[in-house]
Amino acid sequence: MDEVHRLNYQGLTDLELLEHISNQDRDALATLYERFGRRVFSLAVRILSDSVSAEEVTQDVFMSVWRRGATYVSKKGKFTTWLFSIAHNRTIDELRKRRRDLSRTNDDIDDHLNLESGDVSPADATVAQSEYAKIRAAMEDLPEEQKNVVELSYFKGLTQTEIAEKTGQPLGTVKTRMRLALKKLRKALSAELGTQV
């Protein structure tokens, strides 16, 4: 009976699951986690390079969905966009907090950013090869300067002013490169966006 119930949840769309979550449906939350938990966790690991902190962030993200699901407005964007915005925002908060702590002890944050990919299972790797190949290829096609500002902002948590100071580029140039990078990704993967997530 429980299995049938779970299967029913699997057939629901993201928005339908969110409606159930708004009604405090714990099974809907479980289904949503199964659908996106790994990606949220992966993003957190990629940025924080720390699986323990990534667990805390992932937990906070899904608890936000649990509490704030009713506040999501579909006409303002896709659910996945909303979810990953929450995930990225929470992860960057954690990263900046950690950076402040490290700066107080004069430690070098770069020493703690050793990306670990040992947790990637063979199955995940296979999926990655097929599912993300185009996105990664599009990212690789970005000009080095644009790729750099995206890396420093989205994955390293630097603000645009910090990026300008770090790279010696004018602030306006940093802003322009951020926009151009996103626009190129959007243009290169417009077909994918219609079907992704």
Next chain:
Amino acid sequence: MTDSNEIENSGELDPRFENFAAYILDALDDEEERAAVEALVEADSAARAEFDELTEAATLLAIAVPPVAPPASLKARILELATGGTAPVITPAAPIPSIQIPRSTTRWSRIFQSGYAASAAAAVVVLVAVGALGFQNRRLGEEIDLLRTYLDAEAAAVVGLHAELSAMLVDSETRVASMKGEMDQMEDEFGATTAMFVHQEEMVSELATANAALREALRDQSWLTYVAMKEEFKVESWLADHQATSDASGIFAVRVIGNEAMFQVNGLEQPVDGFAYTLWLLGNGEPIAVTQFAISEIGSATVAFILPAPFFQYSSLVVTQERVDSIGPRPSDVQFLSAEAN
């Protein structure tokens, strides 16, 4: 690699939306910028379209991250929190036991396993609330620590600035004092130069006057020499300072026909105040003071007068200094020039 079309492409970007990408990438620097972006997106459909487009692209960045499997315990922990975070609706049919809860999960989750669900749920409410408060307090504490660090840094900067300004002030005062000294010295030098200039002007003026007097004396001498050569006048005597008190000298001439006489002197010093040089004729009865005369700046004079008697009747000529307009009957003892008449 530099995008060769980057500059060209940037020209197509609406400058009003310049902060959209940074907003989406969580790279804005402050809340004011965030609020400005949100207000623009709310108010402008074009802004909304641009924003959505960039946001979708940013989602791809998350999707492209290499997948990492989360620990199995994470899902259970989230579901436990979800249950504990809501109103404590505990039903016997709740499928809690079907979830694999690891031993490493939180203490209150084990309470659920032990069957004290109702009391545990209440405890969870309290713990979550306390935990939330603790989290908030910890964050506030961190913010306070950070602000304190900033304040310490600002205070240190202010102290440094104060020291720098004090040093600049002392340096400025020293430079002002030095400049004032230089200006005083320049003023003194200027004053000395001015005095020297005035003195030189005075000297030039005196030289000009002397030059004019000399010219006049030379002219007189020339004239006398001329008339003597023409034999209109006859030089009768050469006057000299026989007491050798000065280098003064003179010449005395008388017109050949008539009783007109002239004499020309040089080298006399300026007379004492209230006195004037006086020419005397002696040897024909009582001494006769025939004239008083002034001398030029170089001590020269040319004087013409009428002889009271023919010149050969006199024995000598004498030049003395006598009181002006109060000439005595006899010449003073000091004779500045003298000559025999014959």
